[in-house]
Amino acid sequence: MSKTNPGNFFEDFQVGQVIEHATPRTVTEGDRAAYGSLYPTRFALPSSAAFAASVGLEQHPVEELIGFHIAFGKTVPDVSLNAVANLGYAECRFHQPVVPGDTLSTRSEVIGLKQNSNGRSGVVYVRSTATNQRGEVVIDWARWVMVHKRVSTGSGPLRSDPEGTAAPETVIPELAKAVDAKNLIVPKGLDFSSYDFTAAGEPHRLADYEVGEKIDHVDGVTLTASEHQQATRLWQNTAKVHFNVEARPDGRNLVYGGHIISLARALSFNGLANAQLVAAINAGAHTSPAFAGDTVYAWSEVLDRTVLDSGETDAAGVGALRLRLVATKGRDESMTLRGEDGKYAPGVLLDLDYWTLIPA
Amino acid sequence: MSKTNPGNFFEDFQVGQVIEHATPRTVTEGDRAAYGSLYPTRFALPSSAAFAASVGLEQHPVEELIGFHIAFGKTVPDVSLNAVANLGYAECRFHQPVVPGDTLSTRSEVIGLKQNSNGRSGVVYVRSTATNQRGEVVIDWARWVMVHKRVSTGSGPLRSDPEGTAAPETVIPELAKAVDAKNLIVPKGLDFSSYDFTAAGEPHRLADYEVGEKIDHVDGVTLTASEHQQATRLWQNTAKVHFNVEARPDGRNLVYGGHIISLARALSFNGLANAQLVAAINAGAHTSPAFAGDTVYAWSEVLDRTVLDSGETDAAGVGALRLRLVATKGRDESMTLRGEDGKYAPGVLLDLDYWTLIPA
Amino acid sequence: MSKTNPGNFFEDFQVGQVIEHATPRTVTEGDRAAYGSLYPTRFALPSSAAFAASVGLEQHPVEELIGFHIAFGKTVPDVSLNAVANLGYAECRFHQPVVPGDTLSTRSEVIGLKQNSNGRSGVVYVRSTATNQRGEVVIDWARWVMVHKRVSTGSGPLRSDPEGTAAPETVIPELAKAVDAKNLIVPKGLDFSSYDFTAAGEPHRLADYEVGEKIDHVDGVTLTASEHQQATRLWQNTAKVHFNVEARPDGRNLVYGGHIISLARALSFNGLANAQLVAAINAGAHTSPAFAGDTVYAWSEVLDRTVLDSGETDAAGVGALRLRLVATKGRDESMTLRGEDGKYAPGVLLDLDYWTLIPA
The missing domain is CATH 3.10.129.10 (Hotdog Thioesterase)
Known part of the structure; x- marks a missing residue:
């Protein structure tokens, strides 16, 4: 028509x-709650208005x-x-x-x-x-x-x-292959100089992460049909393959790639609890489809780290940690991104390269 | 007891x-988010506080x-x-x-x-x-x-x-078979005279719809067990057949009729994006039960249209479009409401007659 | 790692x-909505800001x-x-x-x-x-x-x-086996002296409940996989057995015990609509695991009742009702807690002993 x-x-x-x-x-605050019901997120800054205020933010992002x-x-x-x-x-x-x-x-x-x-x-x-x-x-x-x-x-x-x-x-x-660290934008007022590591849940700051280090985030979450659909609708994303089993020959709804990104980011709390904010996404590939019933795990690799110059950015004590975040179907403790043929290993669902902000 | x-x-x-x-x-705003996670709604007015303000509403409905x-x-x-x-x-x-x-x-x-x-x-x-x-x-x-x-x-x-x-x-x-257009109530302050059709998503105004015209809304959504139950609970609707598989001989929870109404209304965005507000419901019939696993589609038929007299209603540029909204199990591109026997066609789930407000 | x-x-x-x-x-208000989508709760005080104000509370708990x-x-x-x-x-x-x-x-x-x-x-x-x-x-x-x-x-x-x-x-x-009634804390300002029983949904006040009385709450709710996971995530509860089918030999996610508590409390509205607030939990046992597909019912037993002394508590017209809240898998109209061997009857999921506040 x-x-x-x-x-x-x-x-x-x-x-x-x-x-x-x-x-x-x-x-709205309703989105914060809905997000919290869909992803096991525990980053202190978006979880707590008091924590956000304690690091200098006027409102609760x-x-x-x-x-x-x-x-x-x-x-x-x-x-x-x-x-x-x-x-x-x-x-x-x-x-x-x-x-x-x-x-x-x-x-x-x-x-x-x-x-x-x-x-x-x-x-x-x-x-x-x-x-x-x-x-x-x-x-x-x-x-x-x-x-x-x-x-x-x-x-x-x-x-x-x-x-x-x-x-x-x-x-x-x-x-650009990646956003240059000097082009990262630090939120106005952000000040990590009296950061509460206990409230945040882990003691690790920027200097504790070595380039090349890999972190197995341990926990897994089994995907359900309605959760990924609720998420996708919440973002008003209309791609049919996520909602309509009749739109795909196999009769299964494809999980929205962004659902896997959010799930992996939430799982990465366990080991990266202080990587409080996402500052940039450098690259991302959804390497394999995911479906209800799959159990998703995540691991990270430290790609780069840098202290942000407070003169330029008006930030106090803020560092930038560049990470590769990999979501897998089934846990891969070996944290293998690619096979010998150079292709993504079979269980890899997501390969995301991004910058976070963390206490320096 | x-x-x-x-x-x-x-x-x-x-x-x-x-x-x-x-x-x-x-x-609360939590209800808006919950609704948005359950139905693929994209009407600009309830989606955006800024859009609501731009059409003269003091608060965000x-x-x-x-x-x-x-x-x-x-x-x-x-x-x-x-x-x-x-x-x-x-x-x-x-x-x-x-x-x-x-x-x-x-x-x-x-x-x-x-x-x-x-x-x-x-x-x-x-x-x-x-x-x-x-x-x-x-x-x-x-x-x-x-x-x-x-x-x-x-x-x-x-x-x-x-x-x-x-x-x-x-x-x-x-x-009454239908609410008379002159009895429709236009929200205080509503003014469509500088309506942003780009933000709303479609260019069609009242005059673009012809009485008798049918619109296939194209998209389908597969029902899941937990979504219709979450919706029904959100409205504190206590009808047992929606929640308790032991309350029905077939062991399946019946989907709340209101869930189908909301789903069909949300699907109708595609073709009726400017029918921003529901002003009245003239009649409604839930013609067939729906269950988890069913894929629901919708089509509409234009039943009537009228420009609301701004002298009486204090509304600027507001028209009323009367629509038949039909939800079906499985897509029916022929948009057939009734068979030759005069009965509802087998896939029809809902036949709703309602008035919307749209830029005149 | x-x-x-x-x-x-x-x-x-x-x-x-x-x-x-x-x-x-x-x-946030988002949590209230999410809770309402997950549990069939209808207690007037948390449902309505106007009702909360009418019983003397400055804000809406x-x-x-x-x-x-x-x-x-x-x-x-x-x-x-x-x-x-x-x-x-x-x-x-x-x-x-x-x-x-x-x-x-x-x-x-x-x-x-x-x-x-x-x-x-x-x-x-x-x-x-x-x-x-x-x-x-x-x-x-x-x-x-x-x-x-x-x-x-x-x-x-x-x-x-x-x-x-x-x-x-x-x-x-x-x-203590139970919190002493004189140690219960009544929210500041709470005043049940002009309580609206019609709005609350039932006429029963403290004196209408007899110690030893049992109430079958009649309604049942079938558990779904995604609902209990959404709830558990909302509370940032990280216990693996609730989210990850690979974490359990039987490949089934265990329902979080707190989900059963909230579900049973919501079901108890039917018969205990005026037990508006929970003041204390004396004891609780999760006596059997619950899984998606189980249909949960609840019954209550009145354990104690007392009028709170307004001199001490600054409360007007507030009584305390101590209840045993029992959740069962499948309805047990006999309301049997334990078998002849003294062990919990097979269908019992939860045995909770708690104090509520109710109009005296």
């Missing part, structure tokens, strides 16, 4: 195009991933409703904490296009920016997805291209 | 009787159906705990938006009675009114249910009537 | 030791069990992560209502130790105290758990004790 939104196909995107995504969304999932969800109807695959993220920065009462809106600009040689799909690169009700940037990130061409939908052989749409000029944006 | 509430039976009702229902209930489910739930222990079937609704009007902090209470008056010829049950008609903490009417509606007689409970043959209760005089109230 | 928390073993506890538990937690579960959950990583069994509670008092915005922290003192004769485990007694952001005591309680010795973990034969740890001196604290 003409009034419903079929989503965009590869042919619908042009480099430079700006899309204002629908459905501004106000974050929700977890950064709440903001990220909401901001990301807005882009789905326009960018990835007809996606074959979500290929990657880059240059995601959290510009300021999201607090209850904030209303988030998202805008995307198409920054790259590359039609696949099969002529049936192509890669779309977008840079998305979430702003709050004051028009301030809250989160921005780049993302690239493989999107069907309109003519190629369906599973049959390639149909003729009725409009004879030519492939667009290939434009591949330059994206 | 004498201290527990067995619910009322048909013999317990008299025309003119007023029942003050128990359990006043305060609505929750979805009208949150208020309706709560107000309705209060009547269950007194009116329909021993119901055989929920037969219909009529004349439901939303008098003012419900905002977090509002406390809802419900009162019902018995407006009709008709004993069935089998002598084992009868139809009870009630008019229910929900008020807030200031005593203002928030929602009112009429409803009729078939209720067991006390003597006829159980599945065996008709037992003798020990009290020899005579059938009451039959009183059938006159109820 | 050295950075993760393996929990304490029996050898790690000494009498007099004080443990400051991690993760302060702010209670959440259910006492929300505070209890949160405060209790904080102790799990330090006290009972390696527990064989949760043996009992005693002397739990609710010192003041918890309201949204309160941040709870918990501290425990070890008050007793007794190594088991098998040398593989021992009983640890702790007294735990939850305080709010102003340092005021909110809840305190004693609890004893059987905890593995480090050397005995695993299911194989007893391994040698490498450190040759001797059994500690046995110290068994004296704990």
Whole structure:
């Protein structure tokens, strides 16, 4: 029907195009509780208003991933409703904490296009920016997805291209492998100089983590059908494969990748309790699908660490810890990311590279 | 035991009787988040405090159906705990938006009675009114249910009537087929004259909908056991068949009809994104039971449309769109309501006739 | 790995030791909604801000069990992560209502130790105290758990004790069988003298309950996998057996005992609607495990009743009703707690002894 939104196909995107995504969304204390019922999160800062105040924050932020999932969800109807695959993220920065009462809106600009040689799909690169009700940037990130061409939908052989749409000029944006530590943004007022390690749950500060160190987060959580759907709905993410068993040949709902990110981040508390805030996401790959019944574990690898210069950032005692967060189906105490063939080991669900803020 | 509430039976009702229902209930931001985790709702007005302010509302309302489910739930222990079937609704009007902090209470008056010829049950008609903490009417509606007689409970043959209760005089109230558009109530201050169609997600305004037009809302959602139970509990609805597998011979929990209404309304966003508020429910029939595992789709038919006279209603740019909202088990792209025999088509779960407010 | 928390073993506890538990937690309106979606609670006071104000409370408390579960959950990583069994509670008092915005922290003192004769485990007694952001005591309680010795973990034969740890001196604290009614704390301002029995849902006041009276709460709720996990996570309770099917040989997640307490308390509304507040927990035993698919019912027995002296407690019209709350798997209309052998009847899941506040 003409009034419903079929989503965009590869042919619908042009480099430079700006899309204002629908459905501004106000974050509330209800989201904090819902998040806490879905993920076993125990980071003291988003858990406790008193703790947040004790580290200099005027208001009580929700977890950064709440903001990220909401901001990301807005882009789905326009960018990835007809996606074959979500290929990657880059240059995601959290510009300021999201607090209850904030209303988030998202805008995307198409920054790259590359039609696949099969002529049936192509890669779309977008840079998305979430702003709050004051028009301030809250989160921005780049993302690239493989999107069907309109003519190629369906599973049959390639149909003729009725409009004879030519492939667009290939434009591949330059994206940083990782956000440079000097570009990380420390929330206004954040001061870890009188940080309460007992309340936070662990004694480890920045200097206690060695680059190359791996941490097995030990705990596992078994996925259920309704939990991942509740999460995905909460972020107003409309991708059909998460909600509708009739939308997939195997009759199983695919768990939203962001659900695995949040679950792994929550599990990482055990060993990384002081990595209180997420400052940036450098890269992320959803390497394998997850389903209800799978039991998810996580391990982390320390990739980098640095003390943030308080002169520039106005932060006191704040360090940045760059981590690889790996979610696995079934526990892998060997913490093996890739097999000998260089491919991801079979149980790996998520490989996320991100920056956290931690007492220096 | 004498201290527990067995619910009322048909013999317990008299025309003119007023029942003050128990359990006043305060609505919170937690309810908004819970609703958003249970239904894929994306209407901009209840989603965004900023959007609500931009259309002239002083506070940020929750979805009208949150208020309706709560107000309705209060009547269950007194009116329909021993119901055989929920037969219909009529004349439901939303008098003012419900905002977090509002406390809802419900009162019902018995407006009709008709004993069935089998002598084992009868139809009870009630008019229910929900008020807030200031005593203002928030929602009112009429409803009729078939209720067991006390003597006829159980599945065996008709037992003798020990009290020899005579059938009451039959009183059938006159109820309007639909709320007249001129009786619709527009929330104070609502002003669609500078409505942001981009933020709302679709460009269609009142004039873009033709009477008789049908809209297939495309998306489907598979029901899970815990989600409908969580919803039903949230509204403090106590009907046993929704929670207790031992209360039904087939060992399956029946999905609360209101869950299907909310789900279908949320799905209708895709094609009706600007039908921001529910102003009235004219009629509703739950035509078939739904269970966990069913995948629910929805389609709508435009029944009527009218521009509301701003002189009378103090509304600017507000139109009213009357819709039939049909939920189906499995997608029916043919959008067939009834078979050749005039009966509802097999997959139809819900046939709801309601008024929405939309930019004129 | 050295950075993760393996929990304490029996050898790690000494009498007099004080443990400051991690993760302060702010209670919000989101918790009230989440609780309402998980339990069929209808007590008017926590349901309605207007009702709470009408009985003299300045703010709108959440259910006492929300505070209890949160405060209790904080102790799990330090006290009972390696527990064989949760043996009992005693002397739990609710010192003041918890309201949204309160941040709870918990501290425990070890008050007793007794190594088991098998040398593989021992009983640890702790007294735990939850305080709010102003340092005021909110809840305190004693609890004893059987905890593995480090050397005995695993299911194989007893391994040698490498450190040759001797059994500690046995110290068994004296704990009251029940909190004395004169030590119950009535919330500041609570005044039941103009209590609205209609809004509360039942007419029964203190004097209507006879010691020895039993009440069958009639209704049953079937447990689902995701609901008990959502609850347990909400309280940041980290016990693995509730979340991870791989953590148990039978591949089934054990339902958190506190979930059964909250469910039974909610079911007890039907017959005890005016027992609005929980003032103390005298004792509690989780007598049998519960799993998804079980249908839970509840019955109560009146153990004691007393009018609280308003001179001492500043309470008007407040009575205290001491109840035994029994949760069962499957309905037991005979309300049999124990078999002829003195052991708990097979279907009994929970035997809880607690004090409530009710209009006198």
